[in-house]
Amino acid sequence: MTDPFLKYLGVIATADAYRLLALTPGQTNHTAIKRALESQIARVNGHPDANTSEAQLVRTQLEQAAAVIIAGTSVLPEISTQTTPTPLTPPALTVSPVSRTVQPKEVQFSNGPTYQNVTSRLALTHFDRQVLAILVAYGGWNTNSRAKLVAMSSMHQVSPQGLMKVVGGLGKLAASGGIHVDVAQITEGAHRFANLPPAPQMLVEQSRQEDAVAAILPELKHGGTWATIKLSILFGAITILLGFLLFRMMVMPHTSQRTAIQNPIKNQTPTGSSPSVTDNQSNESILKPAVTRFPENPTFLGDASPDDATDAVDQSPRLPELFDELGRKFTVVRITGDAHYNDWNIFNNQAGLCWVLTDQPTYKAIKENFAEVVYAAADRPSLIERLLDDLSALAREVDEPLDVWRGAWAVGIMSEIQDRADTPALLREECRNRIRLLIGSSDVLAHPGFNNAATTWLNARIPRMVNRIELDADIYDYWELWFTVIHKVTDDEEYNNILLNAVESILLTSVDLAQPGKHLNILGRILNMADFTKSQIVMERTLALFGDVRLDSRDLFVLSTLMAQSQAVPWFDDELIISDRAEMDERRFVMRRIEKRWPALNTGSEQIAAGHGIRVDPELADRWNKLAKAQVNQANSRTSPMENRSRVLLEQYVLAAWLNEAASALAAQKNRESSKVLDDVEKGWTALAAKRNNKAAGNSKQNNPVAPVVPGGITTPPGQTRGYDGEWAVAYGEVGVNVQERIRLLSSLRSRAGSDLGSLDAHLFVKEVYHGSPIEVRSLAQSLLIELFKSGPIVAMTMLDLFPDAPANQNNSDIISRLTESILPSFRTASWRYQARQALVIHALKLHPSREDELDRLAKTIADSYLSSASYNRVTGVVNRSVELPADESIKQLVVSLRSVADLLIVSQPVPDTLEGIERSYSTRNLLAEGPIERTVAAQITALELLAYIVAAERPALKEKINTILKECAKKRRHAVNILQQGTITELAMVSLWMLRMNLNEDDDSGSTS
């Protein structure tokens, strides 16, 4: 037999006491001996077979060895290798020695006389018994038993190899006929595991299975023929039952997906009360799963009218008067003091508290008189800065619930001031700057207005409010006030959209929403507020959640359970609840089922199926259609060579892009936004027509059709020279190397020069900037450059033209950086000269405005329009509109947004191609595209194809027409002579597709919907 000491300690059994304890011979220190003993026993306990009798034998011998050394003798009593069958209390659960019994040496039990008595009844561990039980239960070694065994062994932290060893050992043991393992042995000893720490679920289930078997069939413990018969009957019955189950699953494929919903919410309620599971089991089928329901609808009620707000409302009728008084003070008193600022802050605080609840006339009067205050201060930059800074502070942080109202007030009123036609430029710019800082949304800057800005700001608060749900005791008040104010500043669809943003944010948290808590209550409340019957946006956004890969199925399970339970979603029944472990395919399947059941969609889908297109506001659609037809007709008419000039082409491009943006907004039920864009199109179109007429009449006076609405920004006015060019240079040349005189003459530029120099003076001055010596002269010249001539176009050009001779050093790198306000690489790098020159060129270009600047502004307008369209189209995710992107990047956002819409559609005969085919064509085009405009048009064609795909899916009867539009567009692109023409042609083809999508009569001049 194997020497147990060799096995556990690596020493032979005949070793002396010192060797057994791994001590230095002669060691007598009791502490050392004790430690050695502990160490060796720990080694034995750490062995996988630590709970066996032979391990106990070793431990006993070790103790004896220690006792012997302490007693002063080195002779150990003879070690008995006899293994007693006495059950041991193991230090830990381990695998059995069965695997060892299969070893040839180890099966020779007869070699050891003391083992002979165990051959008839092998000591099995719990692990062995579990292995055997599983093998018996599953009819031997097969796929099912293998899976079960692997799972069970992993619970015991036994590797697959270890498991195989045990199974193999048992098999060989049985085959050898050496021992008999009866049923009682298999099920024996389960009680030993009762006190183990809580095991993983699977293990618990297994234990339960064993207990259940023991309870139902106690004979199993004893074995025998009767037990065998009983087992046969049992497994036979199970087989029949499984067959029946399989048949049911095949006949009713979808009922099975509901079985998984039972576990997660069981025993969990939002109020912490005991679980209440509504048993919907029908009598006709025991297989239909019970549907879990929350005992009460999770919700909350915060304080919607705090005392501070109601007090402010009571006092609000006086507020317009107070603002008016302050405005008059600013007009009369030129020097303002703290008292004025205090008043300003108090009044705004009051306005922030009352504006949501006060009556409409008072609200209007407050806004009007507020405007009077800032208008009165508008001619004093420092005052207006101070006032707007103080106002902005209200929107910077949300530290208490009412800050939600205050912040929305601050942002809203600044945007309204920015939007007013009579607002002075400085005030408008200051407002713009602060809104940019507080919101960062180009959409708000492009479409200012109280409600739009307040909505955007409130929308941006959602992530923070979600993050604070578990942290803030007043969180329900925050949300309550947020609901109230959102309701005030949005129309129905925007309101629903923002609510769905909040739903999405909550679902995206890592919180387990199945657990009772504030997250669940807030989610439940929002779901009760959104319009799940009539709102298009709620439908689109909700459906999109099921396809959103960022969301866990468990969260969707909670969402669908809440919807099933909500009275606000009466049509959503239990069959639409998704499994908490649903894969994406199943999620999509459920999404489609929900889509079919959605009441609003029923009308819409019927309409689409009948080829009637999507539903849009008829009035706006008429307006859109008239403008669209005018543009399409104009494009089809012959153009003069003048009209092929880049600027004219770009203007047409912008107008067409705006039309598509307006259509996207219409489709998304964003009627307000759509109307605004249509205003812009009308203005631009009128101006374009006037320009065309002027040209036809020989009137050379030109106006820019899209100038009134194209965002431009304030450009730095170029600097001006003063005095005679060359005078200073001559004087400077005459002083030669006299440093003091040169410094004096350089300093004199402060008084004699304007903000630029003539070319002769500039040449000499810039030489001193780059090469001046000594250092004092160069430093002074460099200071003067920044101080006086930063906006000087001649100095800028001279800096550029003398740059090739400028030495590459830190000094020159710094001064170019400061002048051009750009970051340059180290002057030691190879790219420094290139990048420094580029910075100087850009700086000089800014100070030399030309007509070509208009092209870039128009390109920027196109880029903004694409981003807006993308945000209206998007089904999943959020389009980040706070970052300014060039057109070739923003068009990609549009492509992604259209793709997200197309992904939701089921199309049997796609037009023009499958989505994969469209993508492939895009890759090819993109590969050939060089430069930003070509890249934009390459993506734009893909956007067109995706829109065609969508329209064809919605209106299959129009496939031919759609194909014709695409072919015509391709033909026109081939014949185009300019890339901008190609862009406009593609935009207008999209306009034609939108006409079909919105079911607008292309031939009817009235533009009415058909």
Place this chain on the structure above:
Amino acid sequence: MKLITCMFLASSIFMLSFSHSTDWVVRLEALSPDNPAAYFNLAEEIADEAETEPDRDLARHLFKLAGVLDVDHLGRSSCIALADLEGYPDEKRRLLALARLLDRRIAEPNWLQHAETTTTDSDAILALTEAFSYYRRGQGSRATTSLQNGNADWLLAEYGDAIGGEARFRENARRYKNGEATPVKEQRELNAMLRLEAALLAGVQNRSWSGDLLLNGGRILVEVDPERLPEALGVDPNRSIYRNGKWTYPK
């Protein structure tokens, strides 16, 4: 398909109106779609010796047939050969684009030099823009010297039209060389030079639309599909047999 048919008919009529030398005819009639390389080889020979436009057209047709009969081995070579014979810049660019895509399709290294590589040669761009500075300062000799760096002179030839033409630039550089006067008298010319500099220095990724229009002159986007090579080249691969002065179907 209609397009292909029309092109085929046009080329057939053209072929009939013109008699190839007996030598070519014999070899043309010996061509078989089983051996596409023979089409390519004959096309090369005809192109080398072609002195008339009809001969060049015959060579083009043979290159096209070779390309579509064996896309994987002869497709890109045929496109490049066709681009070499092409006089129209847009068509040349389209054929080169096709060659590049075919190259990519068969997953071999992209040996075909992308036009971008040349235009973004930063040394050449810097040299050209510095030449502009010298030029504006009236230091024509230094400007000319600067143009000799890398491909700066090529860039001037390519984009010189934006600033009044290469010839004018060089002429002024010869006339204004001592730095006493500048040849740039008008603000418009100065702006044009600055814009060209900005467009070149920005590189193709960061270029503004105005810069892009300045450099490319509103050049249109090339749209080709290498998966549909016969359509892209305008040839019917089925009519690959030459009989009685016409391209026809194999028997």
